[in-house]
Amino acid sequence: MRTNHDIKLGVSMYSYQEAFYLRHLDLEGCLTAIAGAGAEGVEIFGEAMIRDFPFVSDEFLYKWFYMMDNLQLTPVCYEHFSDRTFWRDPNRYLNDDEVFDVSVQYIKTAHKLGCKYIRLSHDGHNGMFIMNDEPAHSVVNAEIMARLLPVCQEYDVMMALEVHAPGHLDDGGNDDFLEAIERTGIPYAGLMLDFSCCLRDDFPNNIKAAISRGANPDCIELVREYRRKAGAFKTTDDGEIDVDWEEMFAKLKAMGAGPADMAYANRAKGRISPPKVIKEYASRLCYIHGKTNWTNEDYTSDEMDYPLYFKALQEGGYKGYISTELEGQRVLPGTVNEVEQVRRHQKLMRNCLGR
Amino acid sequence: MDTPFKTIIRKSIGMGQNDPDFDKIADFQGPRTRFNPLILADYGRNIYSQGQRIGYCLDIRICGYRGLPINQIRALTFEVDGVAIPEESLSIWYENRQHPFADVGTDKIEINWFWKYGDYLRVFIEIPGGIEQGIHDVKFGLALRDHYSSTAYCAKPVTIV
Incomplete structure (x- = not known):
């Protein structure tokens, strides 16, 4: 259901990863679940859901846009990855030029899919932390991102720089990327929040x-x-x-x-981003992953204080999509009903927005 | 853009660093590896040639949430009825292609040949005489050379026909 709200709700199909993996739902099934949950935006993973990945066929695009129209959904975000390690030889891995080329392909595909964003796999993902500091495990660094900015401008696709726990928006861990955007003067990348920064309890x-x-x-x-x-x-x-x-x-x-x-x-005991930080950054965010592991039957959440953070986002002037990104299924495979969890999470977010 | 961008020195969480070789099942039984019963099919099959069993197959699925190039398979480690399967006896059968596992991660396989998400990839274990039909205890460890250095582990009874 398409709306004119400043804050729109979407679903990352990451949320249905197990149902898709087990062939309980195909792509049309996942999109139908999104529409049924009352969301309007869609985030897609090429590596999971586009059979011809890294290519996308005209036939796929024809069906994709038919489904978007029929279900009244909007393509929002295409997930980007930039692994470098494809060989047994640990000293062999993609160089920066090759990562640039691979990333250009993602930008073009996002454009074809009608997505205005790619969630960029970038070295600032965990802020001041990095999963593995070996050069082979670097993804997109600030230099590569700067080279991608004109490409994004040409295709009108924005790079969303996701900040995920243990990183935080205000920890300085994306300063090199922000400097690169400022220096190029091409505003086609921006910070993206993942709710993992705001979780206060377990599931x-x-x-x-x-x-x-x-x-x-x-x-x-x-x-x-x-x-x-x-x-x-x-x-x-x-x-x-x-x-x-x-x-x-x-x-x-x-x-x-x-x-x-x-x-x-x-x-x-990791740090939790306080609502005042989220409010401070809200107007500069281009996209949000509504990371969730579990929503209660009564549409409440133990793991995050949703009313507090949604108030911060609204008061801070956030305009854009918040996409449910359900992750709680991964801990104990085969035990979570992803469709029901996404439905509850969407209702929880709508309640917070007074809809 | 005449001067290079400063690069922030980030603190490594250490994911995938100082990992074991994943060449034995015990390497998958630490806290880093998640137990996932979905990565191994409940049924396997002997492979016959002119009435003789020449080995058997187990069907496996990728862990994580996306398909990856076949070349990103770092280790397929099996223990069947308590016996470790040597890597040299493994071949992969997928999309009408067959490769000895030794080809994986080399130029014999192109890097855009993907193990698609949710697809079973058939692993052929070459052993003259195959294996007796029946229920066998299979332990399986999967290690990938993706950005997350993903690993998964599963132990379950598999019915081999």
Whole structure:
């Protein structure tokens, strides 16, 4: 259902990855699920859903636009990847020129699909962190992105620079990319938020998985209590978040916490982006991944304070799509109904927007 | 743009760094690898030539959320009924092509030949006499050389016909 709202809702088909993988839903089925959930925007993965990838046939495009029209959906984003490692020889990998060429192909395909954005696989994805700092595992760096800007301008496709936890919008981890955009003067790339930066609590499958790895449910509950406290953003006189993690670790130790508990606790104490940061950056964001692992039956979320963050996005002047990106199915494969989770998440977001 | 862009030095999370070789099942049983029963089919089959069994096949699917070039398969590691399968006896059968596993990750395979998302890729294990029809305990580890250095592990009974 197409709308004229400033904030539009979409769905990344990442959300239906398992249903698609198991052939429960084909592409038309996934798009029908998006329409049925009340969303209007679509994000597509070529590597998963375009049979002829890296090419896209005229036949595919004909069906694609028919389905968009019939279901009253809008293509929004095409996912980009830039792996370099295709050989056994660890010293052999794609150079920057080759990554540039591969990326140009994605931009052209996005244009053909009618998508105004590509989610760029870039080195600032995790802000000041990077998954692997070996050159072979670099993806698009600031230099390559700068070279892509004129191509994006020609095809009218914007590069969305996703910032995903443990990175944060304000951690400076995308300054090289932002400088490159400023220096070229071609505004065809911008920051993109992933809600992983805003998560304050865990979800049922992850808790089950932690317990299966040997974590003590009581220890998990203690950690969740501290994490939720951090997510309430109460501050001390010094402006620090009022959570004493050392106190939590002392309590865990007293409870006889083992390695699985400590691993769980260490992951939980990561920073959460406060709503004031989201509000500050909102008008500069070009796209948002509504990362979700679990939405409750009553359209509430434990893992994120949706009303607070949606208020921040609205007050900060965000205009664009927020696309559901369900990820909770990945922890325990075969246990989550993705269609139902996306439906709940869309309703939760509509409730926050007063629709 | 006469001066190069500054590059931020980012702190490595270490994903995929200092990994084991993934040449034995134990390498997949650490906390980094996710258990995923969906990557291995419940049924396999012996392969016959003129009435003689020459080996058997197991059907596997990629882990993660996208298809990848075949060349990005780093390791296919199997243990069948407690016995490790040597890599030298593995071949891949997919889209009417057959390659010994040794070809994967070399120029014998073009980098845009994709293992499509959700497709079963057939792995032929060459062993004269094949395997007895029946239920076998199969452990399977999959390691990829993608950006995330993805790995997956599964252990399940497989009915081999």
